Amino acid sequence: MIVFPAIDLKGGQVVRLAEGDMDRATVYGDDPAAQTKLFAESGAEYLHVVDLDGSFAGSAQNREAVERIVATFPGIVQLGGGIRKRADVEGWFEAGVSRIVMGSAALKDPEFVKGMAREHPGAIVVAVDAKDGMVATEGWAEVSDVPVVDLARRFEDAGVAALLFTDIGRDGLLKGVNIDATVELARQVAIPVIASGGVAGIEDIAALKPHAENGIEGVITGRALYDGRLDLAEALALAKPS
Template identity: 70%
Template sequence: MIVFPAIDLKNGQVVRLAEGDMNRATIYAGNPAKQAAAFAAQGAEFLHVVDLDGAFAGKPENASAVEAIIDAFDGHIQLGGGIRNRETVERWFTLGVSRLVIGTAALKDPEFVKDMAHEFEGGIVVAVDAWDGFVATEGWAEVSDMPVVDLARRFEDAGVASILFTDVGRDGMLKGCNIDATVDLARQINMPVIASGGVKGIDDIHMLSNFADEGIEGVITGRAIFEGRLDLATAIAMAERN
């Protein structure tokens, strides 16, 4: 199982939101590239980056910060936020991003996502963000009437690399990952699932890694690392061992 340390970008700074609320952002670092290098020094080979401003604007807003991260991090970068057209997809892959996470467009323009998944094999991750089991879009500012599993099933056999499932109500709250909902989703679809939202410590990593053979590909964690509740090197070692 992969542990993805997270760098969420708002106004060029590394932040974490509480329950997806842009007005409840805690700043953890002013230099995203330096933070990426620090994660690499702790053994991270995979990194999850989100352009939060881009998610709301519908286009990249922290491009310079992302480019600096690409230069500073030698591993695999998974990037989301404001990716809603071919031009943006092609640009980020050309610059060296390994995988792109698409959320809002997955609900509103699924054919575009399928086209990108077929064209860039293994490079597209679909973000399925949930409020009480229903899909949230537009940077989590809106909640649709579509159940999470229904959206995920749209992309079975479409060439999508993974489904990124986030329980928005737990994100950035250190409440613990919603393991039951994450594993339940993985059991209902034929694609790997990445868990996100609420990781509070090593127990979450241990529990999720026990379900790796049921489709849990990885877990994203941010605030727990920044606040010293989770040692990244220990988490990576446990996930690899399990």
């Protein structure tokens, strides 16, 4: 199982939000590349990066910071946030990003996302962000009337790398991962699922690992790392196949 340490960018700084609220941001540093290096030194092979400003603006807002992260990190960088056009996708791949996360576009223009997934097999991740079981978009500012599983199933034959499932009500709050909802989604679709939102400590990694056989590809963690509640090296060691 993959452990993805997360770097969320707001105004070039490393932050974490509570429930996706831009007004509830905690700043953890002003040097994303330095944070990237620390994660790499702990053994991380994957990194999850979010351009939070881009999520709301609908276009890249932290390009320089992302480019520094890509240049610093020796592994796979997965990036999301405001990526809704072909030029955005191609531009980030050219910049060295390995996997692109698309959420709002997946709901509003699924054929475009399917096309990108077919052109870049294994490199497009579809974000299915849930609020009370319904898909949320536009940086979680809007909640649709589409159930999460319905959106996920639209991409089963498109060649997407994974589904990134976030329970917004737990994100950044250290409440623990919504394991039941995450595993239920993984069981209902043929696409690997990445758990996100609420990781509080090593117990969440331990609880998710047995479900790798149910389709859980990995887990994203941010605040627990920054607050010192989760040791990345320990999490990576636990997540490895037994």
